[in-house]
Amino acid sequence: MAEKIVLENGQLRVSDHPIIPFIEGDGVGKDIWKSAQSVFDAAVEKAFAGQKKVAWTEVLAGKKSFDQTGSWLPDETVETIKDHLVAIKGPLETPVGGGIRSLNVALRQELDLYACVRPVRYFKGIESPLKHPEKTNITIFRENTEDIYAGIEWEAGSQDVQKIINFLQEDMGVQKIRFPETSSIGIKPISIEGSQRLIRAAIDYALENKLTNVTLVHKGNIQKFTEGGFRKWGYELAQREYAKELASGQLVISDIIADNFLQQILLNPDRFDVVALTNLNGDYASDALAAQVGGIGIAPGANINYRTGHAIFEATHGTAPDIAGQDKANPCSVLLSGCMLFDYIGWTAVSDLITKAIETNFSRGYFTADLAFGKGVEALSTSQFSQRLIDSIGER
Numbered sequence: 001m002a003e004k005i006v007l008e009n010g011q012l013r014v015s016d017h018p019i020i021p022f023i024e025g026d027g028v029g030k031d032i033w034k035s036a037q038s039v040f041d042a043a044v045e046k047a048f049a050g051q052k053k054v055a056w057t058e059v060l061a062g063k064k065s066f067d068q069t070g071s072w073l074p075d076e077t078v079e080t081i082k083d084h085l086v087a088i089k090g091p092l093e094t095p096v097g098g099g100i101r102s103l104n105v106a107l108r109q110e111l112d113l114y115a116c117v118r119p120v121r122y123f124k125g126i127e128s129p130l131k132h133p134e135k136t137n138i139t140i141f142r143e144n145t146e147d148i149y150a151g152i153e154w155e156a157g158s159q160d161v162q163k164i165i166n167f168l169q170e171d172m173g174v175q176k177i178r179f180p181e182t183s184s185i186g187i188k189p190i191s192i193e194g195s196q197r198l199i200r201a202a203i204d205y206a207l208e209n210k211l212t213n214v215t216l217v218h219k220g221n222i223q224k225f226t227e228g229g230f231r232k233w234g235y236e237l238a239q240r241e242y243a244k245e246l247a248s249g250q251l252v253i254s255d256i257i258a259d260n261f262l263q264q265i266l267l268n269p270d271r272f273d274v275v276a277l278t279n280l281n282g283d284y285a286s287d288a289l290a291a292q293v294g295g296i297g298i299a300p301g302a303n304i305n306y307r308t309g310h311a312i313f314e315a316t317h318g319t320a321p322d323i324a325g326q327d328k329a330n331p332c333s334v335l336l337s338g339c340m341l342f343d344y345i346g347w348t349a350v351s352d353l354i355t356k357a358i359e360t361n362f363s364r365g366y367f368t369a370d371l372a373f374g375k376g377v378e379a380l381s382t383s384q385f386s387q388r389l390i391d392s393i394g395e396r
Contacts, residue, residue: 047347
């Protein structure tokens with residue numbers, strides 16, 4: 001009998017037949033989800049000899065949802081994910097005009113998924129702009145709910161922005177708005193609690209995976225109280241809660257200015273294990289690091305609240321409408337995100353099978369069009385590549 005995943009005493013309780021909601025996604029979402037689900041089911045079957053099986057249940061969001069229900073993000077979808085804790089999704093189209101700015105951001109805010117987790121690693125056989133891409137093996141912990149993504153801003157020329165500018169100039173004595181008549185204004189909230197829960201998650205991940213270095217990435221040299229606070233509060237947390245691990249050398253905390261970090265991941269990527277960043281810096285760094293190992297098409301991601309257990313695993317790329325419905329898209333982002341999901345619920349044997357199948361096929365020169373370009377090899381369709389993964393899983 002299929003059952004919901006629940007949180008008991010701080011731990012997930014997962015039955016042999018867990019119900020996991022999925023959002024198919026827009027654009028290429030339909031292509032990649034169909035193939036990915038087949039790979040997931042084959043790996044679960046192989047790992048547990050048919051004793052376990054996922055009960056996938058579709059929930060609606062994005063353009064598909066709007067076309068069917070008139071809502072881009074129905075309350076029922078949010079409530080179902082809340083109730084079932086864990087979900088996976090394809091890429092979603094961002095609505096044009098007013099209302100929700102981004103469905104991805106809306107889901108993160110609604111469920112308080114404060115940690116965006118993006119492991120970045122190299123697969124042999126993938127083209128990379130680096131001479132030694134194999135040195136890149138970094139897990140990103142990006143704060144997901146604060147910073148400018150809180151969406152607190154006022155448009156230039158509006159009455160509201162004039163109120164803010166008047167307050168800043170008259171009540172706060174701010175004289176550094178260069179062009180007040182034509183400025184838009186945004187607010188960047190960074191809190192102690194928001195920073196420390198993200199950094200705590202990064203440290204716990206490092207310790208659980210026997211990784212030593214946790215690096216705080218910030219722009220505190222300029223933004224001294226927001227980005228600088230992130231750095232300061234991170235060190236305070238480590239000294240207060242992880243003194244034993246720091247003293248033993250099991251954990252090393254350091255920090256780096258964001259622009260230097262973007263330079264060092266090119267020059268010396270092997271100096272980093274786990275990095276914790278504020279929201280905007282994390283956005284930049286996630287895509288920059290993905291490019292170093294072959295592109296966002298093979299970049300997995302998760303948005304997690306480690307306190308409540310809620311987690312949404314997602315393809316990190318866009319909807320790619322130019323190739324939607326053509327069976328050309330690379331399914332690896334959602335596949336590797338699925339691997340993160342299976343690790344999260346404790347089914348590591350499943351993620352191992354899928355990861356090894358991807359490694360095997362890349363090393364043999366089997367790629368979808370995005371990765372085959374310029375290699376002189378025939379590009380596989382989404383379904384062909386996925387079938388090769390299923391065949392590889394069956395061989396093990």
